[in-house]
Amino acid sequence: MNPLENYSHLPQNSIELERAVLGVMLTQPTGLREALELLRGGADTFYHPPHRPLFTAIQRLNATGKTVDYYTVGQYLAQVGKMQAAGGSRYIQGLLAKAPYGTGIADYCQYMNLLWGKRRVGVLMHQLTKDAADPTTDLSDLLASAYATINQIQEGLQVRGTYTLSGLLDQVAEEIVAATLKPGGITGIPSGLGSIDDVTGGWQPSDLIIVAARPGVGKTSFALANAVPAALAGYPGAIFNLEMSNTQMVRKTIATELGEYSTNQLAKGYFPSGGVEEARTIRDRVTRLEQAEIYLEDTPGLSIGEFRAKAARLKAEHDIRWIVVDYLQLMTGEKKGSREQEIGSISRGLKLTAKELNVPVIALSQLSRAVESRGGEKKPMLSDLRESGSIEQDADVVVFLYRPEYYKIKEDEMGESVADTTEVIFAKHRNGPLAEVIVGSTMKNGRYFDLEPAAPVAEPAPAEHFGPRILPLKLPSLSTLRTATASHFSDDGAPVS
The missing domain is CATH 3.40.50.300 (P-loop containing nucleotide triphosphate hydrolases)
Known part of the structure; x- marks a missing residue:
């Protein structure tokens, strides 16, 4: 059972961001590579169910060196019986038609990582509440599990850069x-x-x-x-x-x-x-x-x-x-x-x-x-x-x-x-x-x-x-992100045809 099912509020998520990221991955090779690197939680970074099998298809095609586009993803989903779970071909076409262009994919992915981290904290708190009410639960085990999960969440938010030899020469020479x-x-x-x-x-x-x-x-x-x-x-x-x-x-x-x-x-x-x-x-x-x-x-x-x-x-x-x-x-x-x-x-x-x-x-x-x-x-x-x-x-x-x-x-x-x-x-x-x-x-x-x-x-x-060699998260405001994607979706979040 999904621990989020009993929540009285909707976990942190953004369907607009998820659609924008998937649209970029299906249409822009550079955006595809960047998103695969930044979304460290993989398919779990996506909250909306149809987006998880779609991301998994993109990820597996890329890992085997195959082209990633509407046709190859559609064929893959059909072969594994996941086309309907991914929303169907018409839904995927909507992602393609309204995919944003530009260099915003890094900001979109980093904001999605934060939303994913908040959801994981919510799941952890729910599980801690459940386990704390169990008289057979050992307190030290409970705390150890909480520490380990928090550490994993923190690791997932650490976006590390790749450096070039030439780019580091000045720094090392100075050292x-x-x-x-x-x-x-x-x-x-x-x-x-x-x-x-x-x-x-x-x-x-x-x-x-x-x-x-x-x-x-x-x-x-x-x-x-x-x-x-x-x-x-x-x-x-x-x-x-x-x-x-x-x-x-x-x-x-x-x-x-x-x-x-x-x-x-x-x-x-x-x-x-x-x-x-x-x-x-x-x-x-x-x-x-x-x-x-x-x-x-x-x-x-x-x-x-x-x-x-x-x-x-x-x-x-x-x-x-x-x-x-x-x-x-x-x-x-x-x-x-x-x-x-x-x-x-x-x-x-x-x-x-x-x-x-x-x-x-x-x-x-x-x-x-x-x-x-x-x-x-x-x-x-x-x-x-x-x-x-x-x-x-x-x-x-x-x-x-x-x-x-x-x-x-x-x-x-x-x-x-x-x-x-x-x-x-x-x-x-x-x-x-x-x-x-x-x-x-x-x-x-x-x-x-x-x-x-x-x-x-x-x-x-x-x-x-x-200090830890971690790149800072450069996050735009939520209003900026909504403005960047609002023209692509209707008020209910569906793609505009």
């Missing part, structure tokens, strides 16, 4: 010049560790960065060592905490900032020398963190649909420049198939989010136990990524954290002490070199630091450099 002016060559989001930025140039917009390690090696601390300096340098961001609460994350951040207490010590209030008085000084000693624009989300069991919707909202409201997910395996994805397929849907969703919002997404990930069963140094490999090869496939950068002390290794092959060090291993780097970087790390307070002086941190780039 190359700008890169030479950046301190330390940092063109992306600074990591807070100069040795890492030497390899990456900063975490780059639209990249999915996987930071993987065994439990207890220091993934969350590494993420904070990246996040806090970036935020203090003027790059706001978001951390999705799936393993710990927001308050636990803030406590861990305080421990890292002060560098003299462990997170456990702060949680227990253990200050043997200063007691309560020492504890009361902590708030005043971390005032610098007030300047760190970091947004925290600790929704448990976060679905990939919820994540994408929340990330889009944070981008729109706060212009976040980076995202951290802690950690990937605690998210929920599509429940169809195996756990590996579910993880695959999560990694694809993370990559899509990075690309759509044009921000680096740093996702922490667990490594499998296969690392422990190997002999020697037990350095991780790409095959150790837990539960799915899709993680490796979707990632632009895969970083392994390897701490020799974790495996009771005291010295390297040269006999040098490896105490308080972590190897940051770039096992995959789509747009840069593979490398192994050694940084200092003290796990008691979760601090990471360069073993050599770091390069200066780059100033934030303009917001538009990191």
Whole structure:
């Protein structure tokens, strides 16, 4: 049953626009190509029943390389038994006779997309009302479904342009010049560790960065060592905490900032020398963190649909420049198939989010136990990524954290002490070199630091450099659209003969 059937009002639609668009598609090859590209909802973009099979016929003829006109569409509809469903030959002739000419097809299609989006929101609200009244409905499932649908609607309204190589040469040349002016060559989001930025140039917009390690090696601390300096340098961001609460994350951040207490010590209030008085000084000693624009989300069991919707909202409201997910395996994805397929849907969703919002997404990930069963140094490999090869496939950068002390290794092959060090291993780097970087790390307070002086941190780039690469919708007023098509239709919307 159509959920719209019980509505007491007519859903948003325009028969004039739909007829105008179909008329253009049947008479103008350029308009045909433009409409097929812009109407991302396909046949569902059309509200009036006869227009859906007609659009489908046009779409399928074009996809097979056949001519699209009155005769071929008529033959196709007759062959599949849909001529009457499409209004009949006389109705189609009316579309041809009164098809508007000019360059308005893009505006018509974009307005139709908005009407389609409103109808979808109406269907969603109707379904939410129905499901909310069902006592067996799980609230988290209900919200996840709503987030996913809203995200799909939003995607349908994003009209992305096609660019030419020549058209982008000036822009890229300017970016190359700008890169030479950046301190330390940092063109992306600074990591807070100069040795890492030497390899990456900063975490780059639209990249999915996987930071993987065994439990207890220091993934969350590494993420904070990246996040806090970036935020203090003027790059706001978001951390999705799936393993710990927001308050636990803030406590861990305080421990890292002060560098003299462990997170456990702060949680227990253990200050043997200063007691309560020492504890009361902590708030005043971390005032610098007030300047760190970091947004925290600790929704448990976060679905990939919820994540994408929340990330889009944070981008729109706060212009976040980076995202951290802690950690990937605690998210929920599509429940169809195996756990590996579910993880695959999560990694694809993370990559899509990075690309759509044009921000680096740093996702922490667990490594499998296969690392422990190997002999020697037990350095991780790409095959150790837990539960799915899709993680490796979707990632632009895969970083392994390897701490020799974790495996009771005291010295390297040269006999040098490896105490308080972590190897940051770039096992995959789509747009840069593979490398192994050694940084200092003290796990008691979760601090990471360069073993050599770091390069200066780059100033934030303009917001538009990191904004979503989406063409704005140029919409004429409804009165303008009606004026443009009014001469082709009678008052009841029928074609004028």
